[in-house]
Amino acid sequence: MTPARCRACSRPLRRPARDGLGPVCRRRTTAPVLLVPVPDGTPGHVPGQTALPLVPHQPSLWSL
Template sequence: MSRCAACGRRLRRPSPSGLDPVCARRLHPAPARPQTIRATEPPVVHCDGQTELPLIPFQPTLESL
């Protein structure tokens, strides 16, 4: 049986790198996953005297040009 190149442990299944799976994970860790930051938006506060406009798509017409 062959042995691990890093720790000398007997390998059940020889690997091309010559490393035991435990040693391979220890020597070559997986890259860290980027953390996404969730931005919480504060609620929109309407001031006195402001009018909320409806959000409708604006289709230009000949009169509006």
């Protein structure tokens, strides 16, 4: 039995897929997920996520 191959790149598939695409080629063809602004105006806010304040960069010994 010949292993199934991706129809886009012809790499062998570990698990056969219904659409014939491997996981990498499937990610390339699907549209990216866009963050939708919520009513309070913050884009992509996740409930329970702590928002950290933006502070200017403070040099340290590692950045000198």
